Amino acid sequence: EIVLTQSPGTLSLSPGERATLSCRASQSISSSYLAWYQQKPGQAPRLLIYGASSRATGIPDRFSGSGSGTDFTLTISRLEPEDFAMFYCQYYTGSPLTFGGGTKVEIK
């Protein structure tokens, strides 16, 4: 089973700042199957990035993904007020599919 470890647990930033979120896999994985999701309180997750670096439909270009092997990054270039939320990475092939434990991006 692939274990995904996200860091930091919480990121305290101000609107307009850059956010860098990390997702580390327990072994080398295919970047073709790495996704990032955003979840706000009381809502279902929203797909942001798939294939490590492709933005999902309707996702603003301030969100970008990168990485390969065991280390992946989600970057939000300039935080907007609506971006403060929980973010999760996911490896979406194999069994079981696995999720990281999440990073909370909160307003400083």
Next chain:
Amino acid sequence: QVQLMQSGAEVKKPGASVKVSCKASGYTFTAYYMNWVRQAPGQGFEWMGIVNPNSGSISYARKFRGRVTMTRDTSTRTVFMELSTLTSEDTAIYYCARSGNPGVGNGPKDYWGQGTLVTVSS
């Protein structure tokens, strides 16, 4: 537009079973696999299994085998997840989530239902 509409919240006693439904609309139901994922209160996500609505084939996460049953009804465009022998550790929000690549299960989860809260309490 794609929508996944889940059934309402449930309260169950330990040892009971629960059945959650997920009705799809806005796309070709049989073309996209459907997953079930749960999230315990304040916790992360746990993948439970996946259904091929076209063939009816199913793959369950090892943790849930023997206790979960996933089915689909193509006439009503609905997938179902039944979990038996409930304990307090099964208290969670249960989501259906579509695999976004047609015809294959290993796609990103591009659409999610609104979630169904299942509470297990004596």
